[in-house]
Amino acid sequence: MFDVYRKEIEWGGRTLTLETGKMARQADGAVLARYGDTAVLCTVVAAKTPRPGIDFFPLSVHYQEKTYAAGKIPGGFFKREGRPSEKETLTSRLIDRPIRPLFVKGFKNEVQVICTVLAHDLENDPDIVAMVGTSAALCLSGAPFLGPIGGARVGYKDGEYILNPTMDVTRTESELDLVVAGTEEGVLMVESMASELSEEIMLGAVNFGHDSFQPVIKAIIELAEAAAKDPMDLPESPLDLDAIRGKLEAACKADLEAAYDEPNKSERQNKLAAAKDKALAAIEDEAEKEAAKGLMKGLEADIVRGRILDTGKRIDERDTKTVRQIVAEVGLLPRTHGSALFTRGETQAMVVATLGTGQDEQIIDALEGEYREHFLLHYNFPPFSVGEAGRVGSPGRREIGHGKLAWRAVKPLLPSKEAFPYTLRVVSEITESNGSSSMATVCGTSLSLMDAGVPLARPVAGIAMGLIKEGDKFAVLSDILGDEDHLGDMDFKVAGTDKGVTALQMDIKITSITREIMKVALEQAKDGRMHILGEMGKALTSARDGVSDTAPKMISIKIPVDKIRDVIGSGGKVIREICEVTGAKIDIDDDGTVKIAAVEQASLDAAHNWVYSLTAEPEVGKIYDGKVVKTLDFGAFVNFLGPKDGLVHISQLTSAKRPEAVTEVVKEGDKVKVKVIGFDDRGKVKLSMKVVDQETGEDLEAAAE
Numbered sequence: 001m002f003d004v005y006r007k008e009i010e011w012g013g014r015t016l017t018l019e020t021g022k023m024a025r026q027a028d029g030a031v032l033a034r035y036g037d038t039a040v041l042c043t044v045v046a047a048k049t050p051r052p053g054i055d056f057f058p059l060s061v062h063y064q065e066k067t068y069a070a071g072k073i074p075g076g077f078f079k080r081e082g083r084p085s086e087k088e089t090l091t092s093r094l095i096d097r098p099i100r101p102l103f104v105k106g107f108k109n110e111v112q113v114i115c116t117v118l119a120h121d122l123e124n125d126p127d128i129v130a131m132v133g134t135s136a137a138l139c140l141s142g143a144p145f146l147g148p149i150g151g152a153r154v155g156y157k158d159g160e161y162i163l164n165p166t167m168d169v170t171r172t173e174s175e176l177d178l179v180v181a182g183t184e185e186g187v188l189m190v191e192s193m194a195s196e197l198s199e200e201i202m203l204g205a206v207n208f209g210h211d212s213f214q215p216v217i218k219a220i221i222e223l224a225e226a227a228a229k230d231p232m233d234l235p236e237s238p239l240d241l242d243a244i245r246g247k248l249e250a251a252c253k254a255d256l257e258a259a260y261d262e263p264n265k266s267e268r269q270n271k272l273a274a275a276k277d278k279a280l281a282a283i284e285d286e287a288e289k290e291a292a293k294g295l296m297k298g299l300e301a302d303i304v305r306g307r308i309l310d311t312g313k314r315i316d317e318r319d320t321k322t323v324r325q326i327v328a329e330v331g332l333l334p335r336t337h338g339s340a341l342f343t344r345g346e347t348q349a350m351v352v353a354t355l356g357t358g359q360d361e362q363i364i365d366a367l368e369g370e371y372r373e374h375f376l377l378h379y380n381f382p383p384f385s386v387g388e389a390g391r392v393g394s395p396g397r398r399e400i401g402h403g404k405l406a407w408r409a410v411k412p413l414l415p416s417k418e419a420f421p422y423t424l425r426v427v428s429e430i431t432e433s434n435g436s437s438s439m440a441t442v443c444g445t446s447l448s449l450m451d452a453g454v455p456l457a458r459p460v461a462g463i464a465m466g467l468i469k470e471g472d473k474f475a476v477l478s479d480i481l482g483d484e485d486h487l488g489d490m491d492f493k494v495a496g497t498d499k500g501v502t503a504l505q506m507d508i509k510i511t512s513i514t515r516e517i518m519k520v521a522l523e524q525a526k527d528g529r530m531h532i533l534g535e536m537g538k539a540l541t542s543a544r545d546g547v548s549d550t551a552p553k554m555i556s557i558k559i560p561v562d563k564i565r566d567v568i569g570s571g572g573k574v575i576r577e578i579c580e581v582t583g584a585k586i587d588i589d590d591d592g593t594v595k596i597a598a599v600e601q602a603s604l605d606a607a608h609n610w611v612y613s614l615t616a617e618p619e620v621g622k623i624y625d626g627k628v629v630k631t632l633d634f635g636a637f638v639n640f641l642g643p644k645d646g647l648v649h650i651s652q653l654t655s656a657k658r659p660e661a662v663t664e665v666v667k668e669g670d671k672v673k674v675k676v677i678g679f680d681d682r683g684k685v686k687l688s689m690k691v692v693d694q695e696t697g698e699d700l701e702a703a704a705e
Contacts, residue, residue, distance in 0.1 A: 005227040007219045011035075012152075012164040012212070014124065018136050018219060020227050028229065029141030033133030035164075037121035039069075042133030043114050046143040046232065050108035055294045058110040059100055063091040063130055069120040070367040087366065089400045091115075091127045095134050097507050098151070098181035098189040104144035104234065106294075111143060120367045123166040128153050131181060136220045142229035146511065148220040149188060150213030151181035154205045156197065161208040167368060178202075178504070180209035184217050186512025193408035196458075196500035199522040207515060237291070244288050245295050252279035256303055263316040265346050265434045265482070266387060272300070301487040305468045308475050315483055316345075323463070323479040323528050326535040328443070330451040337551040338452025340539070342444035344479070344532075346434035351444030353452040355551040356423040357597040358587035374417055376425040377410070379403035379441055385433040386482075402438040403428070406462075409442045409495035409503035410449070413457045420455060421556045421595045422547075435481040436464030442495045442503075443536055450540050453547035459540075460502060461532040462495030465521045469510065476521050478528045489513075494525035498533055552585070552597040553604045561592045563615040566642075574614070582607040613642035618676045618685050623692055623699060628670045631662045638674050638687055646685030648674060655690040655700075665689075673697050 004021040017034040024030035029044040051058050065088055066081060067074045074080055084092070095115065103111070115130035131151040138145040155162035155174035162174065170177050178192035187210050194202065252275040259271035276296055283289045304315065312319055324345030333339040338353035361372040379402045383390030395403075406428065414424070426448060428441040439462030446460040466480035467490035477484055485491055489510045495503040506518075547553070559567065567588060568575050575586055584598035584607035594611055598604040618624075618641055626640030635649040651658060653665040666672060666689075673694055674687040691701045 005223060007223040009215055009219050011215060014164070016132070016216065016219070018133065018223055020136070020140055020223065027137075027141075028143065029137035029139070031133045031136040031140065031223075032118075033129045033136065034119075035129045035132075036124040037119060038117075038124040038126050038129050039119040040126050040130045040133050041116045041118055042130060042137045043116075044134070044137040044141040044143065045112050046141060047110040048232075051110050053290070054108060057100070057103060057107060059096065059103070059113070060111070061092045061096040061099075061113040061115075061134070063088050063095060063115045063117075063127070065117045065120075065126070065367050067367065069117045069126075070122065072367070075365055085366075086400060086404070089397050090404055091130065093397055093401050094127055094179060094181075094189075094191060095131050098131075098149050099134065099138065099145070099147070101188060101509050101511065102146040102149065102183070104146065106237075107144050107234070109143075109232075113137070117367070122368050123168070124164070125153065125167055125170075126367075128164065128179065132216055132220075136223055139220055139224040140228045142232050144232060144234060147183065148217050148224070149181050149183055150216040150220075151179065152209040152213040152216075154178040154180065154209040154212075156194075156201065156205060161205055163208075163212045176201075176205060178205050178209065180206050180213075182210055182213075183512050184214065186210070186508075186514060187506070187518065188508045188512055190504055190506040192504045193411065194496075194501050194503065195412045196497055196502055198500050199526055202501050202504055203515070203519055203522055206518060239288060239291050241291060241295065244283070244292050245299065247283060248279050248292055248295060248299055251282040252276065253299065253303070256300060260300075260303055260307070260315055268315070268483075269387075297487070304483065304487050305470065308468045308477070309470060309473050312475070314477065315481055320475050321478050321524060321527065323531050326532060328447060328536045328539040330447050330539050335550055337548040338448040338450070338454070340444045340447035340451055342440050342447060342536075343432075344440055344443075345481075346432055347437055347440050348430070348432035349437060349440040349444040350429045350431050351441065351448040352427050352429075353445075353448040353454065354425045354427075355452060355454075355547060356425060357552060357554065357585045358421070358423060358595050359585060360423040360425070374423045375407070375411060375414060376423075377403050377407040377428070377441075377445060378426070379406065379428045379430070379438070381430045381433070381437065385430045385437070402441065405438050405493065405503060405505050406441040406445055406495075409462055410445050410456075410460050412502045413446075413460055413497065414449075415455050415457075418556070418593075421554055422454070422552075424449065424454060433482065435479065435485060436462075436493065438462070439464050439493055439495065443532060447536060447540055450543040452551065453544045455543045458497040458499065459533055459536055459542075460495060460497055461529050461536060462493060462503070463525050463528040463532060465492040465494065465525050465528075466490055467492070467513065467517065467521070469513070469517070474517060476517065476524050478524055490517075490521075492518075492521050492525070494522065494529065496529060498530065550599070552599055553601055554595060554597040555604060555608055556593060556595045557608070557611070559592045559594055559611070559615040561590075564588055564590075564592060566614045567594065567611055578607055578610050582610065586611070610642075616641060618644060618646070620676050620678060623673060623675045623697055625697075626672050626674045626687075628666045628668050628672060631666065631668060633662065636662050636666050638672060640674055640687065644685065646674065646676070646687040648672075648687045648689050652677070652686075652688040652690050675699065675701075 002022045006019045014036045019032045027043040117126045135148045155165035156176035175195040181189040255275035262268040327343045329341045430437045442462035466477035466488040468475045491507045493505045583603040587595045624640040626638040630637040673692045678686045
């Protein structure tokens with residue numbers, strides 16, 4: 001019944017298996033990829049005819065995790081998977097980016113890739129498995145895909161690179177989490193987070209990953225040779241595209257060249273639009289007019305790219321290494337805990353930092369288990385930032401991806417949760433955009449956190465690099481404009497400190513780039529990053545002393561685990577009372593860590609003292625404030641430390657003549673100051689009032705000495 005083909009290799013100390021022919025047989029390509037005990041079903045379906053009226057390639061990639069893969073039932077009321085999680089969205093982008101440039105130019109048939117995680121061993125991340133499986137499924141499908149690609153995760157520990165480290169190693173031991181994908185010839189995509197590693201180590205990691213996935217590419221080729229479908233027939237255009245391009249050049253090339261002499265983005269766009277309208281008006285045939293729209297971008301690219309390669313001059317008249325003018329400002333907004341406005345040329349990010357408590361942490365229900373995240377970074381890209389009137393809605397894949405890139409760049413510099421127990425939320429509002437708003441977000445995030453008093457180890461900055469490559473000639477561009485991104489061959493983003501790289505993201509729009517180009521780009525990016533850090537330093541070089549007056553004050557203390565129940569109380573009665581009376585917020589961890597937060601210092605002190613009184617043990621020689629709760633013939637019982645009472649014997653009430661009755665000195669309800677002088681045979685606390693000045697609380701015994 002099944003015509004099964006299987007390819008199996010040992011890779012990174014585990015077995016990688018690619019199997020086709022048993023599952024999803026009606027898809028154009030279907031591969032069950034398994035690595036360890038993690039399994040992902042990757043399917044590809046390509047429409048047989050082009051989608052009419054479009055000038056882009058309609059590729060969609062959907063990575064989806066099923067909770068049954070880890071033996072779990074979904075949470076929530078409906079008990080089924082819902083909208084994509086952040087991990088699913090980011091992994092879909094991770095797969096999309098390296099495969100998109102490898103489809104034949106001009107292919108407009110809709111292609112849909114679906115990767116379904118069927119099993120997760122909680123050791124091997126499914127993202128690499130899904131990427132490899134997608135590459136194999138595309139090579140089997142008959143779609144015009146110029147692959148295969150391979151992909152790998154690279155870690156770094158004790159000076160050694162690690163191929164496909166397990167998830168525990170990546171989270172807790174590795175100084176690097178880098179994903180690299182590419183073809184046999186070169187690299188197409190890089191995504192990484194690093195602990196301030198040097199450019200040399202980062203480049204070595206990319207090269208190590210590229211070398212390491214070559215056996216995977218070979219395995220996919222061998223599987224495709226045995227099981228691939230016949231290539232799809234690609235209809236030739238009935239139009240003479242060269243003739244149409246000639247008409248365009250005659251009608252508007254001079255106007256396009258003049259438009260690209262305009263350094264201002266808005267004016268340039270107006271001139272480009274007028275030139276395009278003029279060219280299209282000169283073409284009467286509707287079919288030719290549609291084809292001309294697609295050819296126009298190529299004409300623009302030739303103009304921009306040729307100028308850069310021939311003269312070294314860019315659209316805004318900079319050379320290839322100069323960074324646009326930068327203005328960094330902090331503390332702009334009242335009431336916010338930290339704010340920064342970072343402007344670089346025509347790109348601008350208003351970034352706001354907010355400090356919260358443990359109750360504000362995000363609870364993430366992942367396949368590998370539930371965990372809490374105390375650093376949140378959200379990126380928003382409203383349409384007005386590019387002078388457009390567009391849809392406003394929930395964040396899309398681009399917003400999530402850009403926010404995560406900035407998150408990775410800043411995360412390694414944050415103080416530990418124990419040293420700074422706040423939940424941090426940063427929101428980047430892109431107010432202008434003309435090239436690399438994600439790197440502006442990195443710079444603005446660093447400044448806003450320092451403005452909020454968050455003790456970052458060092459400031460972080462980011463820069464976006466571009467590439468123009470024609471044959472053997474190439475130019476690497478620092479701080480690219482939006483047009484240079486659209487018409488160029490590479491988007492290479494590097495973020496880090498003056499000590500090293502913390503995040504690296506690269507996307508290639510051509511089939512691959514050489515290691516020489518990557519080395520040049522990294523070195524040039526370092527120079528640009530140092531310049532940007534210098535400009536940021538004009539606003540702020542380190543965290544402010546103390547948090548904002550409007551931020552919650554916070555303290556963290558450790559109590560014995562067996563005292564947790566005393567603070568919480570039956571059904572939470574005690575902790576609710578503390579919060580209601582003092583106005584503070586209290587979080588208690590299972591290890592006995594108690595985090596107390598309040599806007600006012602007085603509330604913080606009151607809650608701290610209350611918790612301390614419930615959990616502390618009486619110390620001999622220490623003076624406490626107390627309240628008389630009962631009087632007897634032989635002395636008074638005083639409540640002095642939370643629920644703890646002690647006895648002040650009648651002989652310890654006053655230094656004057658011993659009273660005939662206790663009530664001559666104190667009555668129930670009186671507030672007194674007492675000193676712990678010891679414990680009786682049953683462990684009961686013995687107190688004294690006579691050795692303490694009842695007005696000032698001074699220790700009279702110590703004063704006498």
